[in-house]
Amino acid sequence: MAQQSLDFYSQPPKKTIKAEAKAETPPTALGEQEKKERKRRVFPPEAPENLPPSYFVSASYDGHQRKAVVKLYEPESGNIYFWYDNTGHKPYCLTNLSERELKKIERLMTHPGFDHFETTVKFNPLLDRKMQVTKIVASDPLAIGGKPQGTIRDIIPEDFPKTSPSMASAEEAKVWEARIKYYQCYIYDKQFLPGMIFEVKNGNLIPTILEQTEKIVEQMKTIFPEATPQELEYLTEWARLLEYPAPKFRRTAIDIEVYAPISTRVPDPREAAYPIICISMYTSDNQKKVMLLKREGVREGNEHLPADVKLEYYDTEEKLLKAVFEVLWEYPFIITFNGDDFDLRYLAHRALNLGMRRNEIPIEVGRRVCLLRYGVHIDLYKFFFNRSIQIYAFSNRYRDVTLDDVGNAIIGVEKIKLEKAFGDLTYTELAKYCLRDSEITFKLTSAEDELAMKLILVLARISSMPMEDVSRQGVSRWIRNFMHREHRKRNMLIPNPEDILAQKGKTTTTAIIKGKKYKGAIVVEPTPGVHFNVAVMDFPSLYPSIIKVWNLGYQSILCPHPECRSNIVPGTTHWVCTRERALESLLIGSLRDLRVRWYKLKAKDKALPAELRSWYKITQGALKVILNASYGVFGADSFDLYCPPVAEATAAIGRHSITQILGRAEQLGIQVLYGDTDSLFLKNPSKEQVEELVRWTEHELKMSIDMEKIYRYAVFSSRKKNYLGVLEDGTVDVKGLTGKKKHVPFFIKNAFNQMKERLARVKNPADFEAAKKDIASIVRERYTRLKRREWQNMDELAFHVVLGDDLHRYTKTTPQHVKAAKMLEESGVEIRAGDLISFVKTVREPHVKPVELATKNEVDVDKYIAYLHSTFDQVLDALGLSFDEIIGLTKLERFLG
C-alpha cells in the first residue's frame, strides 16, 4: 500500500539535469496531476459505517463541515480514518444572565454565529451550591472566542449594563468556559477519551471494551480496600485509562536539507528562498530512503551507502516535493525534530513558492505548529524540550536539546560531523548526513520499547488531549485539561481564574527568596564529614499525599462554611473544608496511590511478561511526571486553576510533616545527618528505630514513609543540596556538586570523575587512607598539567553556559557567557536565546573568549586552578584534605598569595 504511491517516483532518475529549480510544471505532467486531484477528493478517508477497533489519536474542528472530526488510527491496516460528529454537538459558553436579559443584547442576538439559548443548572464549586446558567450555543467556535474582538464572550460583559440600564440583575454579567478549545469541549462533553480504543458501528463512535483489561480494572477494589466508594470511582477511572493496551505506531521520521549560500545562517522557513536538496526518511517498516535533487556539478561520491538504503534522484524540486508529500499523505505518524519550525514549514512554503496549490500540500501551517491533513505530526524537539519530560522521564540524561545531544544520550547515536558546506558535499555524503538525522529521530521514538510514543499516548489519555497537543504542551496544560474533563463530567461549572483569585488569592507566609509568593520547603543543615551506613528515608510523593490527606483544592481551601474555619493548616491562617472532598484531592490522590501501590510494583514484577512490565514502567513514569508538577501548578499564575493558598498550604504541611518526624527521630535517639523537603538521612539507625519511625508517621501523620536506600557511606560538607553517597553496589550518587554541573570544563570534570571512581571502591573507614592519597595525586596531576599548560585541546577548558535570553535583553549586567556570545556574533555567527555558549577564561580584558576563537597561550591558568580548587573543596574538607597542602603550597606561600 505504501509502495504503490511511492513507486511512481522510484523510477531511475532521468539523466537530463536542470539546475534551475523553478522550472514550470511540464505540460505532460498535467494528466497525472489531474489523476492525483481526483484521488485527493476522496481523501482523507472517512471512516466506513463499521470500523474495527481503532485508536482515538486526535480531534479537531472541520470548518467546512462545521463539525468536530476525530482521527482514528486503525493499527491492523496502519491507516488513519476520519470520523465526523453525527450528534449535532455545537460550540457554546455559559453565562449567569437569563435568556430574558440576554435577548436585550442586540449585538448578541444579531451575531451571525449565534444559534440559540438553553437554560440549565450547574454546580458552582466556589459558592458550593447549584445555580442556574444559560448556555449560549453558537454555530461556529470562532463566534464564542478566538478572535480579537466582536466575539460573544466579549460582547456580553461589554454590552450588558448598557442594554439593560434597569439592572434587572444586581450581579455583573459573567461568561464561563468560553476559552476552551472547541475540540476539547467536544471531547469532554462526549466523554470520548483520546488514546483509547473505539469502533465505528453503524456510523456511531463506540468505545471498545476489552474484557481482559476490565478484569484488571475491577481489581482496584481489592488493591485499595480502605478506599471510600468515591475514591474507588476515581481509582477505577484512572486504571481503565492506564491499563488498556497500546498499538504499534506505523510511522516515519523525516528530515530535509536546504541549500543555503551562507552556511552560518539557518534558512528562513517562511521565505523558503533556497532549494530543498535532500530529504531522508526512516520508517517503522524498516525502509531507509534518501531523495536527492539533481544539481549541476555535484559528484556521486566514492563511498557507498548500506545496501538497504534506497537512493532516489529527482531532476526537479517539484518532483522531489511531490514525492515527499505522497509520504505525508500516507503515514499515520510523522516524526520530526523541529518540524514545526523548520522541516514541515519549509516544505509547505517552498511548495507554495514553486506554484503548488494549497490542496496539494498535506501540511497545515499554523503560527507555531505545523500539522498534517492526514496523519499526526510529532515534533520531538518540542517533546524533549519539555522540562518535565527532560527531568523526570529521561532523568536529565540529555542536557542540551539538540538532535546530537539527545541522540547521544538516549540511543548513543550522534549526528555526522560535517567539515564542508552542504554545497561542497557529494550526493552520497549529503545522503548519509541527512539519513543519519532521520535515523536518530526515528530511533528516539523506538528506544526502550517505543517509550516516547507510548508516553505521548499515556499522557494523551490522562489529559484527554490529542497526541499532537500533548506532545507540544507543558505539564500545566495536561493537568488543566484533566481537571476540565472532570468538571464537565460532574456537571461542575469551571470557574474563571479571576474569581478564584478574588476569593482565594492571598498568601500568609513569607518566602525566603525575594520575590517569591510564599514559603517553601525546609532543608536540614547537614552534618559535615564522612558517615558510614546512612539510611535515606522519604515520603513517597509527599506533596500529592498531602493534597490527598488534607483534602486540598481550590474549592476546599478557605471554603464558605463556618464550621470548617477551625480546621486550620499548621503554620498558616488557611482553613480546609470538612464537608466535601475537593476534585484535585481526589484526582491527584488517586493517581498517587495508583503509582505508589500498583504501577511502581508492577513495573518491577518479574512474574509479568517483559512487554507488559515495560508498559507499566512507562505508565509509572508518566504518572511521576504529572504528580511531580501537581503541587507547583497551583502556585503558577499561568495555570487556569491558580490558587496560591493551595500551594502555600501544601508546602506548609510539608514543613510541618518533616519537622514532626525530625522531633520524633530525636526522641528515638537517631542522629539525623541531613534532610531536604521530603527526605531524612539517618546515621546508622537500628531496625527497631526505623520501624518505630514508620509506625509513628503512619499513625500520627497519616502518611507513608519509606526506606529509600542505604548508603555504604555519605560525604557531606556544610553546604545544603551538596553531597555524595556511595551505595552498597558501588554506585555513586552525586548531588549538586560543581563537578557534575554541565557548564564545568571537561578538564575539571574529568578529574572529578576520577575521584568519584576512586571513592566508589572505598568499603570501610580503613580504606579511606589509601583513597585519600590517590585523590590527592589526581588533584596534583591536574594542577601541574594546568601550570605547564598541558591540555589536549581548547575544548577541554571550555565552560558551557546556556544563553537564557536574546543578547540585547541583557541590560542589567553582562555575564561572561554573554560577552563571549557577543564576540561570536561579531564574527558572524547567529546567536539566539537557548544557545549553549562555550568559552574559555583568558588573561586579558574582558577575560573571556569563545572557545572557537581562543588560543592556548592566552588562557588564564590561575583562574582554572581557582576553579579546580573550589570544585574539589566541596569534597576535600569532609575528607580532611586541603587543596593547598595537596599542591604543596607552604603556609608562607599561601599567606603571600
Added chain:
DNA sequence: GCGGACTGCTTACCT
C-alpha cells in the same frame, strides 16, 4: 583612582 564589602543578576542544581 582603587580595593573591599556589599547587593543583584544569572545559571545550574535539589526536592
Added chain:
DNA sequence: ACAGGTAAGCAGTCCGCG
C-alpha cells in the same frame, strides 16, 4: 509558562581613603 531553596561566580555600586 509547575513551585521554592541553595550554591557559585561575576558585575556593578557604594564607601572610605589625606
